[in-house]
Amino acid sequence: MDALDLTALLAVGFCAGMLGGLVGVGGGVLFVPGMVIFLHYSQLDAQSTSLVAIVLVGLVGAWRQGRYGNLRVRDGLIVGALSPLGVLVGAVVANAVSERALELSFATVQLFFAWRLARRALRSPRTAPSGAANG
Amino acid sequence: MASRLPKLVAIATLGGAFSGLFGVGGGTIIVPLLILWFGYGEREATGTSLLAIIVIAALAAATQGAFGNVHLGTGLLIGIPAMAGVVAGTALQQRIPERAVSGIFAVLLVASAAVLIL
Numbered sequence: 001m002d003a004l005d006l007t008a009l010l011a012v013g014f015c016a017g018m019l020g021g022l023v024g025v026g027g028g029v030l031f032v033p034g035m036v037i038f039l040h041y042s043q044l045d046a047q048s049t050s051l052v053a054i055v056l057v058g059l060v061g062a063w064r065q066g067r068y069g070n071l072r073v074r075d076g077l078i079v080g081a082l083s084p085l086g087v088l089v090g091a092v093v094a095n096a097v098s099e100r101a102l103e104l105s106f107a108t109v110q111l112f113f114a115w116r117l118a119r120r121a122l123r124s125p126r127t128a129p130s131g132a133a134n135g
Numbered sequence: 136m137a138s139r140l141p142k143l144v145a146i147a148t149l150g151g152a153f154s155g156l157f158g159v160g161g162g163t164i165i166v167p168l169l170i171l172w173f174g175y176g177e178r179e180a181t182g183t184s185l186l187a188i189i190v191i192a193a194l195a196a197a198t199q200g201a202f203g204n205v206h207l208g209t210g211l212l213i214g215i216p217a218m219a220g221v222v223a224g225t226a227l228q229q230r231i232p233e234r235a236v237s238g239i240f241a242v243l244l245v246a247s248a249a250v251l252i253l
Contacts, residue, residue, distance in 0.1 A: 006212075009212060009213055010212070010213070010216045011216075012213065013212070013213040013214060013215070013216035013217040013220065014216040014217065014219060014220040014223075015220060016213075016217050016220065017216065017217030017218060017219065017220025017221040017222075017223075017224060018220035018221070018223050018224040018227075019220075019224060019243075020162075020185070020217070020220070020221055020224060021181075021220065021221035021222065021223065021224020021225035021226075021227070021228060022181075022224040022225075022227060022228050022236070022239065023162075023166065023181055023236060023239055023240045023243060024162055024165075024166045024180060024181025024182065024183075024184040024185055025161075025162030025163060025166070025184070025188075025243070026161065026162055026185075026188045026192055027217055027220075029163075029243070029247060031213055031217075034213065035209065035213070039209065041206075041209075044204055045204050045206065047199075048195075048196070048199035048200075048202075048204035048205045048206075049204075049205055049206045049207075049209050049210045049213075050210070050213075051192045051193075051195050051196035051199060051205065051210070052196055052205060052207060052210025052211065052214055053210050053211075053213050053214030053217050054188060054192040054196075054214075055189055055192045055193050055196060055214075056211075056214035056215070056217060056218050057185070057188075057214070057217050057218070057220075057221050058185045058186065058188040058189035058192060059189055059218075060218045060221040060222060061181075061182070061185035061221045061224075061225060062182060062185045062186040062189060064221065064222060064225040064226075065178070065181065065182025065183075065185060065225055066182065068178070068182070068225065068229055070176075070178040070179045070181070070182035070183075071179070071182040071183060071186060072175075072179060072182075072183045073186065075139075075143060075169075075173075075183055076182075076183040076184070076185075076186030076187045077186065077187075077190070078140075078143045078147065079143055079146050079147045079150060079165060079183075079187040080147070080186065080187040080188070080189065080190025080191055081147075081190060082143070082144055082147035082148070082151070083147045083148075083150055083151030083154070083161070083187070083190065083191045083194070084151060084194060085144070085147060085148050085151060086147055086148040086149060086150060086151020086152040086153075086154075086155065087151045087152065087154075087155035087195075089148055089151070089152050090151065090152030090153070090155040090156045091155065093152065093156075094156055102156060103157075103251045103252070104251070104252065106153055106156070106157065106248075106251055107247075107248035107249075107251040107252045108248075109164070110163060110244040110245075110247055110248040110251070111244065111245065111248045113163075113164075113167035113171070113241075113244055114240075114241040114242075114244035114245045114248070115241075116167070116171055117167060117170070117171070117237040117238070117240050117241040117244070118237070118238060118241040120170070120171075120234065120237045121234045121235065121237040121238035121241065122238075
C-alpha cells in the first residue's frame with residue numbers, strides 16, 4: 001500500500017462514517033468498494049473486513065445518538081439479537097433461488113422504500129415535530 | 136409490546152437475511168421499516184438502526200473471522216477515521232430538517248438498487 005492508497009482509504013473511511021451517522025447505515029456500501037479498489041481485496045475479504053469497521057461505526061453512532069436522545073435501546077437490541085434468524089432464512093432462500101433473482105428482488109424492495117421515503121420527504125408534515133424548530 | 140414484537144422479529148429477519156446475503160444491507164432495510172412501519176422519526180430510526188447493526192456486524196465478523204476472511208488491521212485502519220466521520224455525520228443530522236434524512240436515504244437506496252441491478 002503506497003501513501004496515496006492509504007490516504008484514499010482513510011478518506012473512504014471518514015466518508016463512510018459520515019454517511020453512516022447521517023442515515024443510520026453501517027457504511028459497508030463505501031467500505032467494501034474502497035477495499036476492493038485500493039487494496040485489491042476479493043469481494044469476500046472486503047465484505048468480511050468491513051464488518052470490523054461497521055462495528056466501530058455502530059458503537060460510536062449509537063453512543064452519539066443516545067446522547068442526542070434518539071435511541072430506542074430495547075427495540076435496537078431485539079432487532080440485533082434476532083438477526084441471526086434472518087441470516088439462517090437468507091441461507092435457506094439462497095439455496096432455493098438464483099443469485100440474480102435475489103439481487104433483483106432486493107433491488108425492488110429498495111426501490112419501493114426509496115419511493116415511499118421520497119414521498120415522505122417531499123410532503124411537509126401536518127404538525128410540526130419537536131425537532132423541526134432548528135430546520 | 137404484544138403487537139410490536141412480531142414486527143421487530145420481521146425487521147430482524149429481513150435485515151439479517153439481506154446483510155447475510157449481500158454483505159451490506161442491514162441498515163437499508165432496518166431504517167425504512169422503522170420509519171414507515173413503526174412510525175419512528177428519522178433520527179430515532181437511524182440511531183436505533185446503528186445499535187442493531189453493532190450486534191449484527193459483531194456476530195458476522197466473529198463468523199467470518201473464524202473462516203480467516205477478516206483482515207483486522209485493515210478493518211481498524213478504515214474504521215478509525217470512520218469513527219470521526221460518524222461523530223460529524225450524527226452532529227450534521229441534528230442540524231438538518233428530519234424529513235431531509237428520508238430524502239437522502241431515498242437517493243442512497245436508488246444508488247444501491249442500481250448497483251444490484253447492473
